[in-house]
Amino acid sequence: MNKKEHLELYHQMVLIRRVEERGAELYQQGKIGGFMHLYIGQEAVSTGLIAARQSNDRVITAYRDHGVAINCGIPVNEVVAELMGKATGVSHGKGGSMHMADPKKNFWGGHAIVGAHLPIATGMALGDKYGNQNNVTICMFGDGATNIGFFHEALNMSKVWDLPVLWVCENNKYGMGTAVNRASAVSSIAMKARGYDMPNECVEGMDVMKVYEAAQKAIETVRSGKGPFLLEIQTYRFRGHSMGDPERYRKQEEVKKWEESDPIGVYRNYLIENKIASARTLDELDEQSMDEVNKAVEFAEASPEPTMEDLYKDVYVE
Amino acid sequence: MSRITMREAISQALWEEMERDPAVFIMGEEVGVWGGSYAVTKGFYDHFGGDRVRDTPIAEAGIVGAAIGAALVGQRPVAELMTINFAFVAMDHIVNEAAKLHYMFAGQFKLPLVIRTVGGGGRQLGATHSQTPDAIFAHFPGLKVVAPSTPEDAKGLLKSAIRSDDPILFIEHATMYQVRGDVADGENLIPIGKSKIQRPGKDVTIVTYSKGIEISMKAADELAKDGVEAEIVDLRTLRPLDMEPVFESFKKTNRAVVVEEGWKSFGVGSEIASRIYEECFDYVDAPIKRVAQDEVPLPYNRTLEQAALPQADDVIAAVKEVL
The missing domain is CATH 3.40.50.970 (Thiamin diphosphate (ThDP)-binding fold, Pyr/PP domains)
Incomplete structure (x- = not known):
């Protein structure tokens, strides 16, 4: 990875952090409604993972999707406008925080029923294999999703048919407020792949470079026609599950301990120590990101609401 | 053909x-x-x-x-x-x-x-x-x-x-x-979302679909022997629902029976009857009747199962009530 690419990854991570922080403020001001799940703490996962894909590889994820959307190349203006329910949002204000997608960027959502997008990912890979495409479907989900039947049906089918799909579990230690060991018979999610004779790996997810390297290997394994692969990525969310989380299930000391390995700080140190970028360059990127988010909020605030015509549009194609 | x-x-x-x-x-x-x-x-x-x-x-x-x-x-x-x-x-x-x-x-x-x-x-x-x-x-x-x-x-x-x-x-x-x-031989595409008159008549409108057509046709044959001409509208598509042929028929007959195999509560018959009342209230000459499955889970025993399912006789009885 060259300097420019490194700086781009750093930029994306900071941009996600700033969008999420501003999102929380806007939510508290009542300018964002519904459910909103912040990606703060997990930025290295999606950033490293998506940096390793080719443009024809598809990405699909769950409801914690703002960061994934930004990594897939959706302009921050469209992300913030969607949060605020505006017509200029990536889903024209009809999807909201949990339902962002742009198939032109090969980002397939944004799905809010836990685990339900896993069989859909199986089908995308099936459709691509059927159509002789040489691409990979990257399906992201949380640890909580590995306890629902959809996960098992989807993994089984993907292996039975040797489909080009990379399963990526973001293990952030809690499904809402229930710790992994209280909800899953095995705490190792990667171990669940063994039941389907599927190659798997567990990597540390607070270091974007480690995620990137593991993702590259996994994606190439899948692309080479060897069938599906499961990558478990160990991470942690610094904020609550969603905006209305009293966080009774974990201690502040635990959160503080994880914050010491803040993925942005880890990457910043890496870039400076390896003389890839100076502190000053990174500071400038920080400022630039802040500026982009401020402009995105201005754009969203000034954007029109969807019309009454939009209410009835797109129920059907025909 | x-x-x-x-x-x-x-x-x-x-x-x-x-x-x-x-x-x-x-x-x-x-x-x-x-x-x-x-x-x-x-x-x-x-x-x-x-x-x-x-x-x-x-x-x-x-x-x-x-x-x-x-x-x-x-x-x-x-x-x-x-x-x-x-x-x-x-x-x-x-x-x-x-x-x-x-x-x-x-x-x-x-x-x-x-x-x-x-x-x-x-x-x-x-x-x-x-x-x-x-x-x-x-x-x-x-x-x-x-x-x-x-x-x-x-x-x-x-x-x-x-x-x-x-x-x-x-x-x-x-x-x-x-x-x-x-x-018909060759390409014969039928548009989705269009109801169809499967049997013309002038005395009563039977609105139904799928299996309901089979039993309603039998009922209509019997009713014809008594001089009653039932018009049967086949919905074919439940969503989107094409009510125009139903309204047209009802405005002519002023009486309707809705036949479905599912349960009556919150069913197709309730929907169709409501829409007729909403759109054709001035044309109503009798309360619209619904023929449907009895409100029980279907049993295995053949006699009981058939008793719970709507039959041609149920359609005939309903038509006689609205006439």
Whole structure:
């Protein structure tokens, strides 16, 4: 990875952090409604993972999707406008925080029923294999999703048919407020792949470079026609599950301990120590990101609401 | 013109569409090597191969979910659910994914998807395998629900469904695969969302679909002997619902009976009757009657099962009440 690419990854991570922080403020001001799940703490996962894909590889994820959307190349203006329910949002204000997608960027959502997008990912890979495409479907989900039947049906089918799909579990230690060991018979999610004779790996997810390297290997394994692969990525969310989380299930000391390995700080140190970028360059990127988010909020605030015509549009194609 | 069974009509529609478009493929339980649990896809596996006639694990959520995914990326899957009773296992993917994705992402996604399934009672399969929950699925905007009653409609509607870019639940009736009817040769696409007069009459309007057509036709034959001419409207599609032929007929007869095989409560009959009252109140000469299944889970015992299912005699009795 060259300097420019490194700086781009750093930029994306900071941009996600700033969008999420501003999102929380806007939510508290009542300018964002519904459910909103912040990606703060997990930025290295999606950033490293998506940096390793080719443009024809598809990405699909769950409801914690703002960061994934930004990594897939959706302009921050469209992300913030969607949060605020505006017509200029990536889903024209009809999807909201949990339902962002742009198939032109090969980002397939944004799905809010836990685990339900896993069989859909199986089908995308099936459709691509059927159509002789040489691409990979990257399906992201949380640890909580590995306890629902959809996960098992989807993994089984993907292996039975040797489909080009990379399963990526973001293990952030809690499904809402229930710790992994209280909800899953095995705490190792990667171990669940063994039941389907599927190659798997567990990597540390607070270091974007480690995620990137593991993702590259996994994606190439899948692309080479060897069938599906499961990558478990160990991470942690610094904020609550969603905006209305009293966080009774974990201690502040635990959160503080994880914050010491803040993925942005880890990457910043890496870039400076390896003389890839100076502190000053990174500071400038920080400022630039802040500026982009401020402009995105201005754009969203000034954007029109969807019309009454939009209410009835797109129920059907025909 | 050839006289063929419902099974042959559905089979022909699938075969012709697969020959026409390589994006069309079938997936489901026992569709391939077995030839389909109702023998609809017999011979397909040998001709089209396992990639196009794909046997799946017994995992309905997985089947429908995977069909959705394949449709999103441009294929045209026909997913088969062995019976509609198993659709409950795939409920999330049918009503929460297939019916929502086009709208929720502002038209960015298309789902050219057909879910073929088999509904209805009368085969002594017990309570869990004999249901007619069509109205439940027709409740959801974003999904289309088709349920034909004749071989001609089955063939023409299924071909249209496969060519449609919307997700469609196509419900066949378990006891109607041997029903014979005339089917025009060559391409005969029938538009989805159009009701049809299956039998003209002037004295009473019978509104129904699927199996209801069979029993209503029998009833109409009997009623004709007493000089009563019943007009039978076949809805063919429950969503979108085409009420114009119903209103037109009702304005002529001023009396209606709605016949469905599902339960009466919150059912198709309730919907149709309400719409007639809302749109044609000034034309009502008698309360609209609903003929439906008794409000019990269907029992195994043949006598009890038949007693719970709507029969031609029930239709005749209802017509006599409104006349």
